[in-house]
Amino acid sequence: MSALGPPAWRLPAALLLAATLATLSHRQTGQGGLLWQAPAAAPSAAAPPAAPDIEAMVQRLADRLAAEPADVQGWRRLARAYETLERHEAAVQAYRQLLRQQPADADALCELALVLALQQGQRQLRGESAGLVQRALQADPNHLQALALAGGIALEAGRPQEARRLWQRVLDQVLPGTALHRDIQASIEKAGAPRP
Known part of the structure; x- marks a missing residue:
């Protein structure tokens, strides 16, 4: 999967756009970790490990986390590794374990929302996934993702005015003149355009 987002068939345009904004926001601010982003690897001159080695x-x-379940960052790394391997059910369980220890972790709440949508084959964030996004906003009202x-x-x-308001709050946190700023501005303008 691309670091910029899932294949286009996975999500409708608006949600794909939101996920892309979230990915770009992460790159600019360093916050969080996203569903379609592989865990960062340490620089090395050696060739990357083969798939069986990654597994x-x-x-x-x-196995280490089974013996040391209080390692929150370990659960985050494990969840992201499962995402990279497209083992969505295992990623969901790892994020749930993380959230048992840090229930107001906005990054993990957003990531779990996205993984659940993929696991359940949803083309939109609905039900529990939408509720997780709301919990993330309650935990951090300015969380970009x-x-x-x-x-x-x-x-x-079908609430374009609300979408524009929320994306404007993202725009307000982004450095003007950057590609991210332009992309968000274009999204806000497109959300205000009538549907064809």
């Missing part, structure tokens, strides 16, 4: 590394991490995703949810639900 073995993930299993070792899972949560605002971007909430805007996508609002647009898909």
Whole structure:
């Protein structure tokens, strides 16, 4: 999967846009970790490990966390590794374990919302996924990923004014003149245009 987002068939345009905004926001601010972003690897001159080695590394991490379940960052790394391997059910369980220890972790709430949508084959963030985004906003009202995703949810639900308001809050936190600023501005303008 691309670091910029899932294949286009996975999500409708508005939600894909929100996820892309969230990804770009993460790159600019360094906050969070996203569904379609692989865990950062340490720089190395050696060739990347083969797939079986990656599976073995993930299993070792899972085994360690079984013995040390209080390692919140370990659960975050494990969840992201499962996402990279497209093991959505395992990623959901890892995020739930993380959230048992840190229930107001806005990054994990957004990431769990996205993984649940993929696991359940949903083309929109609805039900529990939408509720998780709202919990993320309650935990951090200025969380870029949560605002971007909430805007996508609002647009898909036929509430373009709310989507524009939420995306404006993202725009207000982004450096003017950057590509991210231009992309968000274009999204806000497009949300205000009548549907064809």
